[in-house]
Structure formats: C-alpha cells, structure tokens
Amino acid sequence: MKVFATYNIKGGVGKTSTAVNLAYLAAREGQRTLLWDLDPQAAATYVFRVRARVKGGGHGLVTRKRPIEAALRATDFDNLDLLPADFSYRNMDLDLDDTKKRTRRLGQLLDTVTDDYDIVFLDCPPSISLVSENVLHASDTLLVPLIPATLSLRTLEQLTRFVADSEGSRPEVVAFFSMADRRKRLHREVIDAIPRDRTRVADTVIPALSIIEQMAERRAPVPAFAPTSRAASCYEQLWAEVRAT
Amino acid sequence: MTSPPRALQAADEGQLELEAIVAALSARYVVAAGVRQRIRRVQVDTFDRRLRAAGLTLEHQSTASGERLVLGRPDGSSAAAVPVADLRWPAPADLLPGPVRDVVAAVSGIRALMVASDERRRVRQLELLNEDGKTVARVELDEPASEAGAPARLTVRTLRGYEEQAQRAVRILAGLGLRPVESTDDRAPSSSKPTAGTDRESPATVLLTRALSEFLATMRANLPGLLDDVDTEFLHDFRVSVRRTRATLKLGRHCLPEAMRTRWEPDFKWLGDLTTPVRDLDVYELDLPTMRSWLVAADPADLEPLATHLRSRRTVERRALVRGLRSARYRRLVTEWQDELDGLTDTQEEADREHLSSGRLADRGIAKAYRRVARGGAAITGDSPAGDLHLLRKRCKELRYALEVCAPVLAKGPRNRAVADLKGLQDVLGRFQDSEVQRQALRGFAEEMMADGTSARAVLAMGELIGHLDAEQDRARREFDGAFALFARPSSQQLMHRLGGGR
Numbered sequence: 001m002k003v004f005a006t007y008n009i010k011g012g013v014g015k016t017s018t019a020v021n022l023a024y025l026a027a028r029e030g031q032r033t034l035l036w037d038l039d040p041q042a043a044a045t046y047v048f049r050v051r052a053r054v055k056g057g058g059h060g061l062v063t064r065k066r067p068i069e070a071a072l073r074a075t076d077f078d079n080l081d082l083l084p085a086d087f088s089y090r091n092m093d094l095d096l097d098d099t100k101k102r103t104r105r106l107g108q109l110l111d112t113v114t115d116d117y118d119i120v121f122l123d124c125p126p127s128i129s130l131v132s133e134n135v136l137h138a139s140d141t142l143l144v145p146l147i148p149a150t151l152s153l154r155t156l157e158q159l160t161r162f163v164a165d166s167e168g169s170r171p172e173v174v175a176f177f178s179m180a181d182r183r184k185r186l187h188r189e190v191i192d193a194i195p196r197d198r199t200r201v202a203d204t205v206i207p208a209l210s211i212i213e214q215m216a217e218r219r220a221p222v223p224a225f226a227p228t229s230r231a232a233s234c235y236e237q238l239w240a241e242v243r244a245t
Numbered sequence: 246m247t248s249p250p251r252a253l254q255a256a257d258e259g260q261l262e263l264e265a266i267v268a269a270l271s272a273r274y275v276v277a278a279g280v281r282q283r284i285r286r287v288q289v290d291t292f293d294r295r296l297r298a299a300g301l302t303l304e305h306q307s308t309a310s311g312e313r314l315v316l317g318r319p320d321g322s323s324a325a326a327v328p329v330a331d332l333r334w335p336a337p338a339d340l341l342p343g344p345v346r347d348v349v350a351a352v353s354g355i356r357a358l359m360v361a362s363d364e365r366r367r368v369r370q371l372e373l374l375n376e377d378g379k380t381v382a383r384v385e386l387d388e389p390a391s392e393a394g395a396p397a398r399l400t401v402r403t404l405r406g407y408e409e410q411a412q413r414a415v416r417i418l419a420g421l422g423l424r425p426v427e428s429t430d431d432r433a434p435s436s437s438k439p440t441a442g443t444d445r446e447s448p449a450t451v452l453l454t455r456a457l458s459e460f461l462a463t464m465r466a467n468l469p470g471l472l473d474d475v476d477t478e479f480l481h482d483f484r485v486s487v488r489r490t491r492a493t494l495k496l497g498r499h500c501l502p503e504a505m506r507t508r509w510e511p512d513f514k515w516l517g518d519l520t521t522p523v524r525d526l527d528v529y530e531l532d533l534p535t536m537r538s539w540l541v542a543a544d545p546a547d548l549e550p551l552a553t554h555l556r557s558r559r560t561v562e563r564r565a566l567v568r569g570l571r572s573a574r575y576r577r578l579v580t581e582w583q584d585e586l587d588g589l590t591d592t593q594e595e596a597d598r599e600h601l602s603s604g605r606l607a608d609r610g611i612a613k614a615y616r617r618v619a620r621g622g623a624a625i626t627g628d629s630p631a632g633d634l635h636l637l638r639k640r641c642k643e644l645r646y647a648l649e650v651c652a653p654v655l656a657k658g659p660r661n662r663a664v665a666d667l668k669g670l671q672d673v674l675g676r677f678q679d680s681e682v683q684r685q686a687l688r689g690f691a692e693e694m695m696a697d698g699t700s701a702r703a704v705l706a707m708g709e710l711i712g713h714l715d716a717e718q719d720r721a722r723r724e725f726d727g728a729f730a731l732f733a734r735p736s737s738q739q740l741m742h743r744l745g746g747g748r
Contacts, residue, residue: 030314030327030344049379073406076372076380078326081405118344219378 003110003120004242005139005171009155011126014145014178016043017212017222019123021235022143024221026243027080031118034072034081036110038092038135039125042085048075049219050084057088061109062095068109069116077224081117093130102130107138128162136163141245142171145178145206148190160199174242176202200245204238207231249317251415253423254398261386261397261423263369269417270384274373281369283390284308288363289334291356292470292479299352303345305332316345335359335475355531357476365390373414381410384418398426445604445654452603453497454589456650460486460493461582472567477527480566484524487517492646496610500601501589509585512578519569522562525686530555532683539713543706550703554694607651607744614644615741622670622729631681634725638674641667648744659743666737673721673728680718684711 004022006015019035027033037044042052050073060066073082099105110120124135136142144159146152156175163170175194181187194201206212209231211222218225223232255261263278270276287305290296296303300319306312312332316325327342335357338350349358371384382404388397399418403411463486470479491513494505533552537545569575601609621637648655648664691707731737 028328030316030325030342032325032344049377051377071406074404 001110001114001117001120002141003122003139004141004143005122005124005135006143006145007122007124007132007135007159008126008144008146009128009159010147010152013126013147013152014206014212015039015126016047016123017215018143018145018178018206018235018238019121020044020047020215021221021223021232022239022242023080023119023121024077024223025236025239026119026121027077028223030079032079032081032116033119033121034083034113034117035075035121035123036083037085037123038089038131039085039123040087040089041125042087043216044123045082045084047215047219047221048073048082050075050082052085052087054084054086054088057086058092059088059095062092062099062105064109068112072113077221089125096130096134103133104137106131106134110138132162133166136166136171137168139171141242142173143242144173144175146175146194148177148180148184148187150186150190153190153194156194156199172200172245174200174202174245176238177205179208180205181208202238202241204234204241206234206238250400250402251411252398252400252426253415253418254396254426255423259396261388261399263386265421266384266386266399266418267371269421270371270373270414273413273417274375274381275378277372277374279370279372281367282308282310284366284368286362286364286366287334288361289358290361291353291358292467292475293356294361295352295354295356296349296358301348301352303349303358305329305334314341314345316348318348335470335473337476355476356478359470359475364394366394373410375410380404381407382414384414399423445602445607447603449497449500449601449603449606450589452606452651452653453493453501454586455653456493457490458586460490461579461586465579468570472570474563477531480520480524480527484517484520487513487520488642489646489650491517492643493650495643496614496647496650497606499609500606504585509582512582516575516578519566523559523566525682526555526559526562529683529686530559536710536713540706540709543702543709547700547702547706548710550694550699551690551707554690554697554699558690558693603651603654607647607654610647610651611644611741611744614640614647618644618667618670619733622733625725625729631677634674634722635678635681638671638678641671641674645671655744659740663737663740663744666732666740670728670732673724677718677721677725680714680721684714684718687711687714 006019023033023035045052054071056066075082096102211229211231267276285307289303302317304315312329314327314329337357338353367388369386372380373382375381383402385400401411401414467479467483471483494510617640621640687707691704
C-alpha cells in the first residue's frame with residue numbers, strides 16, 4: 001500500500017483538488033484507492049457527495065473505539081473509497097496528543113486497511129501540527145502544491161526543513177506548481193527560478209482554470225466530468241509523474 | 246467487508262419488467278437509469294478453475310464504449326475494474342494490467358487464463374441515489390441478447406458503507422416476486438484421480454474400467470489446450486493420464502482381456518513416447534530461472550543461448566507432437582479405446598476370465614508393487630549403478646498408481662498415510678534421477694550448440710550447471726538410505742499390511 005499526502009502549510013493552494021483528481025485517476029487505473037479527508041472543512045467529502053460525519057468522530061477513530069472500516073464509504077466511482085471528514089477533526093491534535101506514540105497513530109490506523117487498498121491519499125488541513133507530523137510518518141510521498149509566488153518558495157523551504165528535522169522515516173517531498181497563470185510575469189519567473197536541487201519539483205504545472213473550480217459545483221473529479229479538458233490532462237500528467245515515485 | 250452482489254430473477258425465469266422495477270425502487274430512491282447497452286461478458290479462469298477456487302472472478306467486459314477487466318474478490322465488494330485494450334485469450338497472467346495482474350498471477354501460477362464462458366447480454370444500470378444525489382446502491386438489469394442465453398437477472402451491488410441500502414433494495418425487489426439466483430458450479434475436469442463409488446466386492450473390471458474411463462476423459466479434456474499450446478500443464482496432465490492408463494493396464498493384467506497386453510499397452514507406450522520430448526524441454530524451460538540462480542562464476546545472461554536453443558528445439562519437437570496427435574493413428578486409438586472400455590464390462594469374455602473382486606485386485610496389486618519396492622530398495626548399496634535407482638523409482642510409481650487407482654476400495658486415512666510415506670522416497674529418487682538425466686541432456690545440448698557456433702560463455706555456464714547437478718545428485722544419493730529406512734520402517738509396513746500390501 002502506497003500513501004500519498006497532499007500537504008501545505010498554506011490553505012487554498014489546491015491540496016483538495018489534487019487529492020480528489022489524483023485519487024480518481026489512480027482508481028481509474030484499477031488501483032484500489034482510499035482518500036482520507038483529514039480536513040474538518042470537508043471539501044473532498046463534499047465533492048464526493050458523502051455526508052461529512054464519522055460515527056464517534058475523530059476521537060473514536062484515534063482512540064480506536066471505532067474501527068476505521070466502519071467509517072469507510074464507497075464513492076460513485078469504481079475502486080475509489082472515501083474516509084470522510086468530520087467537524088470533530090478540528091480537535092484531532094488534542095485526540096492524538098492523548099495517545100501513545102502520538103506521532104504515529106494515523107499510520108497505525110492505516111495499517112489496519114493495508115490489505116484493502118493499493119493506494120491511499122491523505123488530504124491534509126493547512127497547518128503545522130501533530131496531525132501534520134502523523135502525516136509525515138504515515139506517507140511515502142508528500143505532494144506539495146505551490147502557487148507560483150515568492151512567499152510560496154519560503155513556505156516550501158519551511159516545509160522541507162520540517163520534514164528534514166522530523167525523526168524516523170521521512171516521505172519523499174514532491175512539489176509542483178498549482179493555480180499557475182503563465183500570463184503573469186511573476187508566476188513565470190517563480191516557476192523558472194525555483195531551486196530544484198534540494199526538493200524534487202514536478203515538471204507538470206497545474207494551471208488556474210475555471211473548470212477546476214467547477215468541481216465543487218459538479219461534485220465530481222475533473223477527469224470524470226470533463227475527461228478531454230486541459231485540466232484533466234494536466235492531472236493525468238502529474239499522476240504519471242508522481243505515481244512512479 | 247461488504248456483502249457480495251446479490252442476483253435475483255423472476256420466479257418463472259422469464260423477462261423482468263423495467264418499468265415495474267423502477268416504479269418500486271422510486272418509492273424509496275431517486276432512480277437514475279442508464280441507457281441499455283450491449284455487453285459481451287467473457288468469464289476468464291485457468292483450465293482447472295484456480296481463480297474460482299480462490300473465490301476470485303475475472304470478467305472481460307466489452308461494450309461500445311470500451312473494454313475493461315473486472316476482478317471480483319472473495320468479499321464481493323472490493324472489485325477492481327481496469328480499462329484494457331487488445332486483450333486476447335488465452336493469455337498468461339503476466340500480460341494483465343498491474344493491479345489485476347498482482348492478484349491473479351499469485352493464484353493462476355503456471356497456468357494460462359482462458360475463456361470459461363462467453364455471453365452476449367443487454368444491460369441497463371440503475372443508480373439508486375439518496376437525497377444528496379449520492380449513489381447508495383446499484384442495480385443492474387441483465388438480459389440475454391438472444392433466446393439461447395441464460396434468463397434475465399437483476400444484480401444488486403452493495404457499496405461500501407451503504408450496506409443497509411442494498412439490503413433495502415433487495416427487500417423491495419423481493420416484494421415484486423423476484424427470487425435469488427442459485428449459483429452453479431462449472432468446474433472443469435482436470436484431475437485424473439479416480440472418484441469413489443466402488444465397493445470391494447464389485448468386479449475388478451468395474452474398478453479398472455471406471456479409472457481408465459476417467460483417464461481417457463482427462464486426456465480428451467486436455468487435448469485442445471495441448472494442441473493450442475495454451476500452457477505447459479495441458480501436456481503434463483495429458484501425460485499423467487497416459488502414464489496412469491499404462492500402470493492400470495499393468496495392474497489389471499489378471500482380469501483384463503488379452504488385447505490389453507497385446508494391443509493397448511504398446512499403443513499407450515507409443516503415445517507416452519510421443520509426448521516425452523516436448524515435456525522434457527518444457528521442464529528445462531520452466532527450470533531455467535532456478536538454474537540461473539545456481540550460477541556463481543557465470544552471469545545469468547550467459548544462459549540466454551541455452552534458452553534460445555531450448556525454444557527452437559521445442560518448436561521442432563512440438564511440430565512432431567502435434568502431427569502425432571492429429572494423426573489417424575491417434576484418432577483411431579482414442580475411438581477404439583473408448584469402444585473397448587464400453588464393451589469391457591459386458592462381454593462374454595469377461596465371464597470366462599478369472600473373476601476377481603475390486604478388493605482382491607487392490608490387495609494383490611498393492612502387495613506385488615510394495616514387495617518390488619521393498620526388495621529393490623533393500624538391494625541398493627553404495628556401489629549400485631544409477632540404473633538401479635532409476636528402476637526403483639519406476640517401481641515406486643507403480644505402487645503410487647496402484648494406491649491411486651484402488652483408492653475407491655481403500656480406507657482413506659491409511660491410504661493417505663501410505664502415499665505420504667512413499668512420497669518421501671519418491672522425492673529423493675526423483676531428484677537423483679532428474680539430476681542424472683538433466684546432466685546428460687545438458688551435455689547433449691552443449692554439443693548441439695557448439696556445432697551451431699555458440700559462445701564459450703554459454704558452454705562454461707552450462708558446465709557450472711552440470712557441476713551443480715552433480716552435487717545435487719550426490720546429496721540425493723546420500724539421503725536415499727534415510728528415506729528408504731523411513732519407508733520400510735515397521736509402522737509403514739503395518740500400514741501396507743492394512744492396505745493389502747503385506748499379503
């Protein structure tokens with residue numbers, strides 16, 4: 001089972017869009033795929049029309065009072081299941097803090113479904129927290145969407161340091177540009193100037209396209225409702241790049 | 246874990262009325278009906294139904310919009326659907342797309358995947374949606390594309406986390422008078438082990454005829470796959486049936502007509518000999534990956550010329566095999582052998598022959614075969630030539646076949662233990678003899694390859710293999726005394742006594 005996490009300290013950079021679309025593409029290939037919506041805002045859960053409610057809440061999952069299997073929901077797409085968000089996930093840091101091996105608990109929970117899935121995506125909330133530390137330990141690849149702006153590069157540096165400083169196994173960090181607008185000079189300059197020696201940066205750039213914003217309206221991944229669109233082809237390209245990691 | 250899909254059909258196996266189904270389900274759900282489309286469903290499995298035995302199903306679906314492979318897992322819910330193109334059957338599992346390949350190859354092993362059933366249907370998918378527009382269950386209306394097809398059926402598919410919705414849909418459909426479809430078992434004949442159902446007092450000819458008929462059925466069942474070269478197991482199973490036939494004819498010499506010895510024993514020897522060269526080459530090809538791992542000084546790639554040589558030799562030998570199996574002689578053999586078996590139990594000649602019960606045949610046959618193994622094994626010394634061990638291996642096979650053919654009249658427990666005891670000795674003798682034969686064959690291949698101008702590296706690598714086989718043969722020879730002592734130990738002898746072998 002391979003675990004990808006879409007993660008960034010900043011919000012609104014395309015984490016959920018990436019998680020939803022790449023999870024859909026993995027499932028379309030025939031990989032048994034799980035998407036865990038860890039963000040209490042529940043955007044990924046909303047896209048898949050699943051109710052943002054987990055019996056027992058985040059506390060029930062983290063303390064293992066409720067098995068993870070009981071919370072899983074099939075999406076409308078073959079091979080793709082969702083572990084929905086719950087508003088109680090806003091307290092997940094506190095729940096994790098009360099457990100033994102508090103930075104490993106999410107990984108331990110995923111171990112219980114390792115026979116059921118080939119690929120897992122974690123859609124993370126924007127923060128540096130105990131949840132983030134858990135995500136680092138649980139994932140094999142950290143997918144970091146970046147808006148092409150100077151501050152984004154600073155954020156990537158912080159994130160790279162955070163990963164490097166963490167104990168134990170560390171995921172591979174793969175950054176990529178998201179919501180890019182090549183008409184803007186600054187975007188072009190940042191994309192060209194980003195240092196690629198310390199962190200792997202994917203060649204694929206996800207452009208800022210209105211069709212990606214339509215996901216919330218259509219409540220489906222882009223390749224499902226607009227399979228021949230440019231956005232769908234960009235996500236396919238990105239998936240082809242990162243799945244081999 | 247979710248429950249597997251539930252299939253329902255009309256009580257009279259007649260047509261299903263879509264309007265009535267949609268109306269009933271609409272009382273509880275928003276029903277989104279897809280367009281009716283033609284679908285070709287090809288169920289794929291190995292010839293011996295390994296996927297089915299493992300609880301897996303593999304279906305190749307073709308519609309106007311594309312093709313996909315659908316893998317059903319034992320829990321029924323976690324099916325994987327993968328788009329495919331240009332997939333033709335039979336095919337080895339290695340050719341399947343990644344996620345399906347990993348699961349299927351682990352189960353299918355050496356066997357190729359082939360068509361188990363092929364149906365053209367018309368399907369219509371109904372999505373049952375809740376108030377959020379989320380699909381909570383799927384219902385598939387599946388009708389035959391022609392009158393000859395299986396009756397129309399409805400399949401309710403459970404979605405993970407929405408199990409109660411599928412149950413509710415089934416209850417609604419049951420209210421329309423639909424009933425569950427009974428599953429059918431279409432296991433193919435692949436094993437040539439005789440089935441039970443004969444008692445000790447019945448004439449021995451009944452026991453023998455039943456066994457011989459089953460061997461013939463296995464030969465016939467494996468012939469198409471053998472001729473098409475689907476996988477190497479078709480030839481292997483065919484040969485096993487021929488060997489068992491020959492051993493059974495030998496076992497029944499006392500009570501079978503004279504023609505068995507004068508005509509059929511030589512005919513089946515011909516058939517066995519016809520199939521030997523290709524099987525030997527199959528074994529080398531199958532063993533090549535293991536042989537590569539034996540190399541210490543040489544590079545595994547150095548064996549590539551050997552692999553090429555084996556393939557080209559096999560092509561030539563297979564041509565001769567196929568010619569033989571398509572010949573008038575083979576066709577006559579099978580037809581007349583069937584006639585012979587049909588007439589075996591009801592001829593006057595049978596009444597004139599020595600009357601022997603099945604139980605007595607088993608006692609005599611096992612006793613004789615056991616004595617020959619016991620004597621042959623005791624006579625083996627450190628100076629015995631390899632030929633003596635080869636002869637003993639043949640005697641062991643005769644005892645093994647006697648235990649298998651007579652299985653219907655033997656107590657199951659003691660028979661299984663006797664086979665297990667014998668197996669240990671057979672394994673050692675098999676390793677000894679295989680090493681001997683393979684060493685000689687490799688020398689022969691090396692000479693042929695050198696005549697064709699092969700590289701020195703290939704010959705040196707083959708030399709290493711011969712060295713390894715030599716050491717393996719020595720190891721097996723050293724283990725022989727222990728294996729024979731175990732076979733001949735008092736408890737094993739008592740077991741044979743109970744089975745008739747000590748009489």
